[in-house]
Amino acid sequence: MRLVVAAAATVIQLLIAGAASACTIAQPKGEVILSIDGMIKDCNEGLSVHLDRALVDALPRKQVKTENPWDDGPVVYEGVLLRDLMKFAKADGTTATVSALNDYRADIPLADMDKYDVILADKRGGVALPVRDKGPFFVVFPFTDFPELASEARYAQSVWQVNRITVK
Ligand SMILES: Nc1nc2c(c(=O)[nH]1)N[C@H]1C(S)=C(S)[C@@H](COP(=O)(O)O)O[C@H]1N2
Numbered sequence: 001m002r003l004v005v006a007a008a009a010t011v012i013q014l015l016i017a018g019a020a021s022a023c024t025i026a027q028p029k030g031e032v033i034l035s036i037d038g039m040i041k042d043c044n045e046g047l048s049v050h051l052d053r054a055l056v057d058a059l060p061r062k063q064v065k066t067e068n069p070w071d072d073g074p075v076v077y078e079g080v081l082l083r084d085l086m087k088f089a090k091a092d093g094t095t096a097t098v099s100a101l102n103d104y105r106a107d108i109p110l111a112d113m114d115k116y117d118v119i120l121a122d123k124r125g126g127v128a129l130p131v132r133d134k135g136p137f138f139v140v141f142p143f144t145d146f147p148e149l150a151s152e153a154r155y156a157q158s159v160w161q162v163n164r165i166t167v168k
């Protein structure tokens with residue numbers, strides 16, 4: 001009987017060790033500028049993905065030339081596709097709540113990220129976005145290529161000063 005208890009304890013310890021080592025993403029070395037949490041299956045600190053500049057720069061990048069309500073003409077935005085970021089964190093939900101430094105937040109369905117090239121932009125016209133001008137990250141929809149995106153709902157999802165994404 002004592003042997004069975006000991007064996008059970010060993011199995012439980014192995015399960016705990018397995019769960020703790022489930023994170024496959026490298027830990028940030030610098031200041032954390034973006035956090036992804038909620039229903040995700042990968043991690044690097046606790047149950048979250050904490051990204052510093054170097055980790056963000058290591059992700060595939062995409063440029064989107066578009067007009068939007070905040071610029072005077074078409075501008076090239078550059079950043080990481082939201083769907084790639086969700087894939088990177090192994091998102092296992094249906095909606096991302098995108099939050100800003102000022103606590104503004106908006107929900108974006110993951111299905112929309114598959115349908116459109118929505119980027120989490122950190123550059124406009126090749127120049128890094130400062131916090132005073134929508135940085136460090138700005139959700140940019142391809143408004144010019146998809147006229148149906150011209151709606152108050154999409155403008156409300158165009159969150160700037162993004163610092164956190166929570167998957168639900
Ligand atoms: N960080 C942040 N992003 C935001 C907002 C906000 O208050 N803070 N407002 C959203 C809403 S509801 C809309 S309609 C547009 C508003 O843009 P405007 O203030 O230039 O009209 O930005 C969106 N992105």
Ligand SMILES: [Mo]
Pocket residue numbers: 152155156
């Ligand atoms: Mo809005």
